[in-house]
Amino acid sequence: MNWDDLWAFLEVSRHSRLELAAARLKIDATTLSRRLKRLERDTGLTLFERTRRGHLLSQDGEIFAQRAEAMEAAALKLMENSNTDAGQVSGAVRVGVTEGLGASIIAPAINAFVEAYPQVNVDLIALSGFVSVPRRQADMSILLTRPKTGRLKVRKLSDYTLGLYASEAYLQAHRAIETPQDLIDHRLIGYVDDLIYAPQLRYYDEVLSGLSPTLCSPSILAQLAMTASGAGVAILPDFMARRQTGLRALLTDAIQVQRTFWLAVHEDVYDFARVRSMIDFLVDTMRANEQRLSPNSKSSS
Numbered sequence: 001m002n003w004d005d006l007w008a009f010l011e012v013s014r015h016s017r018l019e020l021a022a023a024r025l026k027i028d029a030t031t032l033s034r035r036l037k038r039l040e041r042d043t044g045l046t047l048f049e050r051t052r053r054g055h056l057l058s059q060d061g062e063i064f065a066q067r068a069e070a071m072e073a074a075a076l077k078l079m080e081n082s083n084t085d086a087g088q089v090s091g092a093v094r095v096g097v098t099e100g101l102g103a104s105i106i107a108p109a110i111n112a113f114v115e116a117y118p119q120v121n122v123d124l125i126a127l128s129g130f131v132s133v134p135r136r137q138a139d140m141s142i143l144l145t146r147p148k149t150g151r152l153k154v155r156k157l158s159d160y161t162l163g164l165y166a167s168e169a170y171l172q173a174h175r176a177i178e179t180p181q182d183l184i185d186h187r188l189i190g191y192v193d194d195l196i197y198a199p200q201l202r203y204y205d206e207v208l209s210g211l212s213p214t215l216c217s218p219s220i221l222a223q224l225a226m227t228a229s230g231a232g233v234a235i236l237p238d239f240m241a242r243r244q245t246g247l248r249a250l251l252t253d254a255i256q257v258q259r260t261f262w263l264a265v266h267e268d269v270y271d272f273a274r275v276r277s278m279i280d281f282l283v284d285t286m287r288a289n290e291q292r293l294s295p296n297s298k299s300s301s
Helices: 003-015 018-025 029-043 059-085 099-116 168-173 180-185 220-228 273-288
Strands: 048-051 054-057 091-098 120-127 140-143 152-167 188-190 233-237 247-250 257-266
Touching: 003 018, 003 029, 003 054, 003 059, 018 029, 054 059, 091 099, 091 273, 099 120, 099 220, 099 233, 099 273, 120 273, 140 273, 152 168, 152 220, 152 273, 168 247, 188 220, 220 233, 257 273
Parallel strands: 091 120, 091 140, 188 233
Antiparallel strands: 048 054, 140 257, 152 233, 152 247, 152 257
16 A cells, blocks of 8 residues: 555545645645545545545545554654654654734744754744644644543643733723723724634623624734724733733723633654654743733732
8 A cells, every 4th residue: 555645545534625635745636636546446445425525534434544543653653763763853843823822922932942953843833723733734732722532632831811902092082991881882803703713712791791892803913903003992912912012901900811721732743852842842931921921810820
């Protein structure tokens, strides 16, 4: 059996859309389709159901995928052992992280990691959303909720706080905000409701039932910029908003939202030297920024 065909099968099993899987493999969709058909011919199995939603694993495909993933894990372990025997930490590590945390804290600190491990290639996937570790879109991912399923090693990274913010220009031009009830008369900035990727991002109902934003973006960086421009009032992570010139924290006694960052790492790569080095870097970085992440907390996490 051709290993390239197995690798192609695994990519399609994780991404379903032929075009997306082909792009990740750096081949064209026609070549990928040909490899899948060859694998089905060699195994005598129908591995996928071809649907409008993409290539979905058949019952035989589900069983075959489990065996193929075991082979993949063994191959990765062999390569890792080879690097370890050579006395070097090398290879590639892909980290998924929420956009705000990635841009504000992880990316500015990454030079410390690459200086310590120059042979490790790093993909820092900072998005308005999550990349899937179970589907092998990343080796590890920082999430807003603790995952309960999948072959994952999970640990708490840090708590963080969010508060209500507006620019000085906005506050001078609009009615005073003295209680949460006053927010009804103000333009609120927040997430596009049907693009929210985690329920933990629905903050306003915690402040006052029925509150909802009218100026929306799926990007926390865009929300921060809109707030700084004087467009409205927003609930923002303290670690971002307190570094933005011209923003004022409001109702700090009445409104303080707390959330948690969780780190999920795929079991197959958890013990790899480069992955463990990245885990240590992330833990150390979050610990070094503990006061910035939760500036109003009485105790650290």
